[in-house]
Amino acid sequence: MADFIVEWTEVQMPPAVIDQECWTMYFDGSLMKKGAGAGLVFVSPLGVHMRYMVWLHFPSSNNVAEYEALVNGLCIAIELGIRHLDIRGDSQLVVNQVMKESSCHDSKMAAYCQEVRWLEDKFDGLELNHVPRRLNDAADALAKAASSRELVPTGVFASDQHKPSVRYEGSDWAKDGPSDLALRADPPTIPFDSEVMELEEDPAAEPYPLDDWITPYLDYLLHDTLPMDKMEARWLTRRAKSFVLVEGELYRRSHIGIL
Template sequence: MYFDGSLMKKSVGVGLVFLLPLGIRMRYMVRLHFPSSNNAAKYEALRNGLCNAIELGIRRLDIRGDSQLVIDQVMKESSYHDTKMAAYCQEVRWLENKFDSLELNHIPRHLNEATDVLAKAASSREPVPTAIFASDQHKPSVLSSPEVMELEEDPMIEPDPLVDWRMLYFDNLFCDALPTDKTEARRLARRAKSFVLVEGELYK
């Protein structure tokens, strides 16, 4: 899934492209009818994409976008100091649990042109082209609140060089074991979805 959000003057839009097996391509555009920042628009794109994937019954998803900030925040490699961004990040992490496997990767803008075109078309309120699913969203997916400030900012966790990193995933997949540290446990639970055990061997 490719995602992007666009802010043009006072209008905001979202673009999504799903590449499914057998070469099937599904394109979505969402017109957002509320004030939004550029980063919030990209979060709305990501959230809309996850919700659409869940409705389609997709259980394994490779997500690609050109927003380094959004991807770093969701992957816990960057902190957030804005309550709205924290709320969006929390919402995305909650939706992640609906998938068996999910990866989020940053790509250069020129590799995300198809979704950029859709997002700009949605934000400029252009007529909807044929074979594109279009919808309207009239309120934000999340609301910032003081409680969001209580969320932990997840630091980068340095692996212990004396511990085989594979054992953490093996223990999680085979014994459903998680570290006692909550931050490390969340990170391991996410990354473990990209691995599978086959006859005692760990594969990504």
């Protein structure tokens, strides 16, 4: 009887269940002389990779950039409808603070940590793990490219963020309570029913008059004409990647293909 059990136990046991719903997200933040940025890599259960860059246009530290990468990544995951997420990052400080293995002595870090914990409730299953930098090289490269203000690589979704994702002591904006995403000027709103990482530009930063903002896009898309100013030309070519002409009408295209 013992030999029979040993021989047939493995055959009779049900096969291991493979989680077809769990996504993996790698995040990283970077601070350079030109500014700060965040990089994100999503890996679907089928192995499809989605890469994101976020330009941070406000005073930031390296730790703030790391937290911004994590918060933006969670917002993207929520909008994509992801319910199970395995998060991996190489910032020991961020991982330890979120996992309550270390305390937040800085008001900024405490505000970001609270934001992450609030967003966690939007998922059915979420894990946050620390990984060595060598295992986070893809997100690290995107973060460095964003902070260095490099051109967007092919196949990478990019966006600008002009204000912090959280309220903290000394910040120049406020909201009624923690994680009130709907009151933000730049990040996506909840419910996330429109575009992934569609962060609105600060009107003051627009190099063109608001009443004539369409003309430069049409000139570029129809006639390949760029402004004489190099900074304006670079700004236009980067932003034009989000637009498409359909029967003479200008549409903005979301990262998931919706016009």
